[in-house]
Structure formats: C-alpha cells, structure tokens
Amino acid sequence: MNNHALVADGNSMLETLPACPCCNHGEMSPFTSSNGYRIVRCTNCKLLFVNPRPSEEAIRRHFMEEYIDSENRVEEHFVAYRTHSLEREARIIRNTFPSGARLLDLGTASGAFLGYFTDRPEWRVEGVEPSRFAARAAQERYGVPVHEGFLADQEFEDEQFDVITSLDAFFFHPNPNKDLREIRRILKPNGIFAVEIPGLRFRLLKNTGLVSRIVYGEPARLNAGVHLFYYSRDTLGRMLGNHGFSEVSAHPEQSPMYGNKLLRLLNDAYYFTTATIYRATGGNLNLAPKEFILYRKEAP
Numbered sequence: 001m002n003n004h005a006l007v008a009d010g011n012s013m014l015e016t017l018p019a020c021p022c023c024n025h026g027e028m029s030p031f032t033s034s035n036g037y038r039i040v041r042c043t044n045c046k047l048l049f050v051n052p053r054p055s056e057e058a059i060r061r062h063f064m065e066e067y068i069d070s071e072n073r074v075e076e077h078f079v080a081y082r083t084h085s086l087e088r089e090a091r092i093i094r095n096t097f098p099s100g101a102r103l104l105d106l107g108t109a110s111g112a113f114l115g116y117f118t119d120r121p122e123w124r125v126e127g128v129e130p131s132r133f134a135a136r137a138a139q140e141r142y143g144v145p146v147h148e149g150f151l152a153d154q155e156f157e158d159e160q161f162d163v164i165t166s167l168d169a170f171f172f173h174p175n176p177n178k179d180l181r182e183i184r185r186i187l188k189p190n191g192i193f194a195v196e197i198p199g200l201r202f203r204l205l206k207n208t209g210l211v212s213r214i215v216y217g218e219p220a221r222l223n224a225g226v227h228l229f230y231y232s233r234d235t236l237g238r239m240l241g242n243h244g245f246s247e248v249s250a251h252p253e254q255s256p257m258y259g260n261k262l263l264r265l266l267n268d269a270y271y272f273t274t275a276t277i278y279r280a281t282g283g284n285l286n287l288a289p290k291e292f293i294l295y296r297k298e299a300p
Contacts, residue, residue: 013055013058014052015053015054015055015056016051020044020045020047020049021049021175021239023042023045025042025044027043027044028040028041028043029041031048032208032220033219033220035223035224035225036225037050037052037224038050038051038052046232046234047231048200049228049230050225050227050229053224053225053228054225056175060130060150081256081258083257084254085256086112086116086167087116089113090116090117092194092249092251092292092294093163093194094116094117096294097163100120100121100123101124101161101163102123102162103117103124103125103126103162103163103164104125104126104127105127105128105165105167106127106128106151106164106166106170107128107168107169107172108127108128108134108135108146109131110134110141111129111137111138111142111146113167114138114144118144125144126144126145126146126147127144128146128147128149128150128154129146129148130148130149135147135148151179151182152178152179157186159185160186160188161186162188162192163187164183164187165193166193166194167292168198170236171197171227171228171229171230172227172228176229177243180242180243183243184243184244184245189299190296191297192297193296193297194292195236195293195295196253196290197233198230198290198291199252199287199288199289200231200232200233201232201286202274202288203222203230203289207220207221207222208220208221208222233250233286233291236293237295240295244300245295245296245298246295246296246298247293247294247295247296248295248296249294250291250292250294251291251293252271252274252275252286252290252292253288253289253290253292254271254290255267255289275288
C-alpha cells in the first residue's frame with residue numbers, strides 16, 4: 001500500500017457529495033473501489049470521483065503534515081522523476097508568454113518547476129504549497145516566495161497573475177469549483193490556467209481491472225482518498241467551462257521516470273509513441289500517461 005495514501009479505516013469522518021461537482025447531476029453509478037473508498041461515475045457527464053470521501057479537514061491535515069515528509073521524497077518524487085516533464089511544461093509556458101509574465105504555481109512541492117524561470121528576469125514566479133516541509137525547502141532552494149497552505153488561505157489581490165499552473169495536483173483539490181472561482185478572480189484578463197492531469201484512459205488500463213488484479217492483487221490501485229477526482233480532458237474542460245475558461249491547447253506528457261535504465265528507456269519509447277499518436281489525432285486517440293492543458297480566462 002502507498003505509504004502516503006489516506007486509507008479508509010471505518011473510523012474516519014467521511015463526507016458525501018449529493019451531486020456531481022462538474023454538472024450538478026444527482027445520479028451516480030458505482031465504478032470501483034480503492035483504499036477502502038468507493039469511486040463513482042456521474043451518469044450524465046461521466047466524471048469519476050471518490051464518494052463518500054475524507055472530510056476537507058482530514059485532507060488538509062494530510063497534505064500539510066504527512067504527504068511530503070522528507071528530503072528524500074522531495075528529491076526523488078518531485079525532482080528526479082519529474083525533470084523532463086517539468087522542463088517541457090515550463091518551455092510551453094515561456095513560449096506562451098515570450099515577453100515574460102507573473103506566474104503562480106499551485107501545489108509547488110519541490111519548487112523544481114519554478115526553478116526553470118528563476119534565471120529569467122522577465123518572469124516573476126511564486127508558489128503555494130500545503131506541506132510546511134516542502135514549502136520551506138522550495139523557498140530556500142530557489143529563492144522565490146512559496147506560501148504555506150492552500151489557495152483558499154491566501155489573500156491575493158484581484159487580477160494579479162498572468163498564468164497559474166497546477167501540475168499533477170488539481171485532482172487533490174476537494175472543492176475544485178471554489179478554487180476555480182478563486183483562480184479566475186486572481187487571473188488577469190485573458191490569463192492562462194495550465195493544468196497537468198493523468199491520462200485517464202492510460203491510468204484506468206494500468207491501474208484497474210485485470211492488470212491491477214495481476215500486478216497488485218486488487219481490483220484497482222487508484223490512491224483514492226488522496227486522489228479525489230479522475231478527470232478526463234472532457235470532464236475537466238466542462239468544469240472549467242462552467243467558470244468561464246476555454247481550452248487553448250493540449251499536450252501529451254510522460255510518466256515519472258522511475259526504475260532502472262531499461263524501464264526508463266521503455267518509458268521514453270512509450271511516451272514517444274503515444275505522444276505522436278496524440279498529436280496526429282488532436283488528442284482524440286489518447287493513451288498518453290499525462291496531459292498538459294492550457295485554458296484561457298474569457299471575458300465575462
């Protein structure tokens with residue numbers, strides 16, 4: 001079992017969502033279970049999410065005190081394994097704003113993503129990170145502001161940022177609609193919200209059903225309870241559309257580079273193949289491990 005998972009123990013306080021957070025539809029069908037939590041699918045928009053789930057207070061406590069708890073975890077999981085992806089995503093953002101911009105990264109973890117901007121004076125960057133350990137380490141390493149806590153804890157001024165990023169983190173947010181309202185408020189007109197999410201089809205093939213039973217001995221390995229939502233490009237786009245965002249571009253992305261040299265070579269080969277197919281089909285045929293999607297704040 002993942003040591004950083006919130007495993008249901010029968011004694012934890014749970015909360016039940018009465019309707020889909022994406023389309024507000026009230027009917028949900030069982031999909032699977034993971035870590036003792038039930039994952040349901042909205043029968044209308046098809047969003048997958050954990051329901052019932054840990055309380056927001058339990059989620060806050062987990063991310064502030066437990067999820068990132070050592071320098072080794074920071075270095076491996078949020079730097080070494082992610083280097084190629086973070087570098088590519090930083091390049092996409094810089095190309096979107098060739099004259100520079102003000103950027104806020106949500107769930108900044110190690111701060112490594114911000115490090116790709118610190119030698120460029122035309123960029124002003126800062127982060128928000130719930131883990132006290134990670135926030136302080138990132139600020140010390142890269143010399144940029146990293147605010148401890150969650151977005152809702154900050155008091156940013158209206159229309160303050162040109163771009164806000166959430167890299168492999170938005171599915172942690174227990175109240176995405178509340179956070180999207182805040183993101184829209186603090187983004188400048190025509191500002192960009194850039195989100196990296198796991199590729200849903202890839203993840204379900206790899207971590208549910210027969211493959212999961214063979215590899216893990218359980219019907220699903222989806223880290224439910226920590227991961228609260230399982231977005232696709234369609235469901236995420238629909239949710240952001242509800243808040244006045246429209247998609248600008250979408251890019252395939254790679255799995256973290258775990259393992260020995262052979263596994264890394266296979267990882268590269270799989271990414272190259274699926275990225276080629278993704279780009280050729282405009283993302284309609286998507287088996288990529290992750291997606292990096294840019295949305296623009298539209299005029300009200």
